[in-house]
Amino acid sequence: MAPAIEIHSEKLNLKIIEYIQVLGSCWRCAIRFTRERKPEAYQQKNLDLKQEPEEKVQKTSPCVICLGLVQDQFIKECITDEISQRVIESDYDSPTFSCTVSLPVAIMLREQAVWFLVTEKFPELLSTIFKIDHVTSLKDVWKFVFSEALELKLKKKLEYSSSSFQIQVNVLYQDEISECGALVDMCPEKFKHRYKQTRVYREGIFTRNAAHSVLSGISSLNFKKHYTLKVPNVGTHYGVVQCSHTSIHIAGRYQKFSRKLCQTPWLIEGEKHMDTSIQELICKHLEPFFKTQSVKFSSSGREDVDVRTLGLGRPFAIELLDPHRTLFTQVEITQVQIIINKSTDAIQIRDLQLVTKEQLSVLKEGEEEKSKIYRALCVTLDGSTLTAEDLDRINGTTELVLMQKTPLRVKNCIH
Numbered sequence: 001m002a003p004a005i006e007i008h009s010e011k012l013n014l015k016i017i018e019y020i021q022v023l024g025s026c027w028r029c030a031i032r033f034t035r036e037r038k039p040e041a042y043q044q045k046n047l048d049l050k051q052e053p054e055e056k057v058q059k060t061s062p063c064v065i066c067l068g069l070v071q072d073q074f075i076k077e078c079i080t081d082e083i084s085q086r087v088i089e090s091d092y093d094s095p096t097f098s099c100t101v102s103l104p105v106a107i108m109l110r111e112q113a114v115w116f117l118v119t120e121k122f123p124e125l126l127s128t129i130f131k132i133d134h135v136t137s138l139k140d141v142w143k144f145v146f147s148e149a150l151e152l153k154l155k156k157k158l159e160y161s162s163s164s165f166q167i168q169v170n171v172l173y174q175d176e177i178s179e180c181g182a183l184v185d186m187c188p189e190k191f192k193h194r195y196k197q198t199r200v201y202r203e204g205i206f207t208r209n210a211a212h213s214v215l216s217g218i219s220s221l222n223f224k225k226h227y228t229l230k231v232p233n234v235g236t237h238y239g240v241v242q243c244s245h246t247s248i249h250i251a252g253r254y255q256k257f258s259r260k261l262c263q264t265p266w267l268i269e270g271e272k273h274m275d276t277s278i279q280e281l282i283c284k285h286l287e288p289f290f291k292t293q294s295v296k297f298s299s300s301g302r303e304d305v306d307v308r309t310l311g312l313g314r315p316f317a318i319e320l321l322d323p324h325r326t327l328f329t330q331v332e333i334t335q336v337q338i339i340i341n342k343s344t345d346a347i348q349i350r351d352l353q354l355v356t357k358e359q360l361s362v363l364k365e366g367e368e369e370k371s372k373i374y375r376a377l378c379v380t381l382d383g384s385t386l387t388a389e390d391l392d393r394i395n396g397t398t399e400l401v402l403m404q405k406t407p408l409r410v411k412n413c414i415h
């Protein structure tokens, strides 16, 4: 837990804000360094703050820390429209959302540079309880600034902790690679093997984790040797907006009446070996209902192609990945079950219902503990007739060792 802001006097805070603004920062980034965490403080211009330095220095250049991301002059009025348009098009029905913002690593370097400058100017700030990690994060400030507009446009509520529906906003910066080169100079060892691993220079070398491990604990002297805070030539821009929803799990039981039906698509060298499968017969109705593109079918054990499954049926579960439809009732699920059962004579399903991830483990446990009833047609090898005693002896046998060749189906199947 970060210490309360009152630890520094109001007067000192104003001095800090003024100093950071002179460095070329926007007023929001300057406030972040006072550990201000109230959303309101970032949502509208704080008239108590001196705005002049910002306007003088920053008329045409983006903020030296956030690269214009939360800076009034650089915020595109339509940005929340663009983001929400993309989310609305993807058609998720979740009433809530959480938002992750992925920021350029160059911003970490810039924050670090300002941190050294500020703590050298105001050494009284430095204490064991105030570290760079306590600076209010730019990601949070981004949400403070844009969340209200996004909530209104999406008609969904933002959950600061975590919603099942996530929107990822990617923020990009044209000079990212050239600025991050300083990290390699600061710690060549750290990146030596990364160059080898990723043959393409751009791909994943400057991750936030790598930058964090270089910057944490670095001395001011070493840092300054390789990096100088400069006014950026360009600001940030937005990349793709990605949406995703956590999986939904549906479970039930199936009976199988066909002796020519696989459980899952039977593929040999990428070619389908049979027209359809239990999975396909069920999922082709579930996929459009839940508006999902991808499913994972699992069951409590499996049977061979030519074996029927009767009785109560075999328990199965289906993970629906990234479902766009998440609001439904049990009545609607039962209706889908009726549609599935009407669509085929090969299988029938029952007890179709929503289950939690935890309940799925019961399905797996059941696989080990279940008992099965087998009915077998037996022949005597020498053609002799069995006596009543023979039958009693066979029926009385409770433990049998089966000698069986591995079925072809198991050997060839690729799932």
Ligand SMILES: [Zn+2]
Pocket: 025, 026, 027, 028, 029, 030, 063, 064, 065, 066, 067, 068, 069, 070, 071
């Ligand atoms: Zn800024």
